[in-house]
Amino acid sequence: xxxxxxxxxxxxxxxxxxxxxxxxxxxxxxxxxxxxxxxxxxxxxxxxxxxxxxxxxxxxxxxxxxxxxxxxxxxxxxxxxxxxxxxxxxxxxxxxxxxxxxxxxxxxxxxxxxxxxxxxxxxxxxxxxxxxxxxxxxxxxxxxxxxxxxxxxxxxxxxxxxxxxxxxxxxxxxxxxxxxxxxxxxxxxxxxxxxxxxxxxxxxxxxxxxxxxxxxxxxxx
Numbered sequence: 447x448x449x450x451x452x453x454x455x456x457x458x459x460x461x462x463x464x465x466x467x468x469x470x471x472x473x474x475x476x477x478x479x480x481x482x483x484x485x486x487x488x489x490x491x492x493x494x495x496x497x498x499x500x501x502x503x504x505x506x507x508x509x510x511x512x513x514x515x516x517x518x519x520x521x522x523x524x525x526x527x528x529x530x531x532x533x534x535x536x537x538x539x540x541x542x543x544x545x546x547x548x549x550x551x552x553x554x555x556x557x558x559x560x561x562x563x564x565x566x567x568x569x570x571x572x573x574x575x576x577x578x579x580x581x582x583x584x585x586x587x588x589x590x591x592x593x594x595x596x597x598x599x600x601x602x603x604x605x606x607x608x609x610x611x612x613x614x615x616x617x618x619x620x621x622x623x624x625x626x627x628x629x630x631x632x633x634x635x636x637x638x639x640x641x642x643x644x645x646x647x648x649x650x651x652x653x654x655x656x657x658x659x660x661x662x663x664x665x666x667x
Contacts, residue, residue: 450531468604468650475643484528485587510562557663565619570648580648590638598635
């Protein structure tokens, strides 16, 4: 579909906002048709390939947060077409203010109905990379109202060192959230419209609430 590859009209003020805040949410990045068409394959593979069999009440806080499957692009040329779309790649490069980017991995994140919080953390903790010039695109496959647990971001937290050594856990949620509150970092936890996509830096702290709806919160990253 055309919107996978055509440029998105990113404005200089949005690049400056991302540089300052460490994240940005962009409206109408992908069309409902594109999300529906490719979302079917992403959902099918997530259901087929995830290895989580235990009921929610028997899982750890981390495992209650979402079902996850990595590198779906290797399993399906169609999903690879979505993941490698030039629009997303160009947005990532423009926000990082670089000439180009490389894919480290993709990952589907499906928060089940009744799924728990995603504790506060920074993605860079999990990435064995020499550089921290990294970025995550968070791509909901449906609208994400507050009851489904949209991703929320601590604005300007990308320069904070406290909590960088904490993986996703009850400890990270308690300690990072307390530190953010103590130092007055604004938390943006608003809903996502259909087609809205967020980008955040590797060291930007973020988290998500539980999914209290009766539908899965389906996201590709």
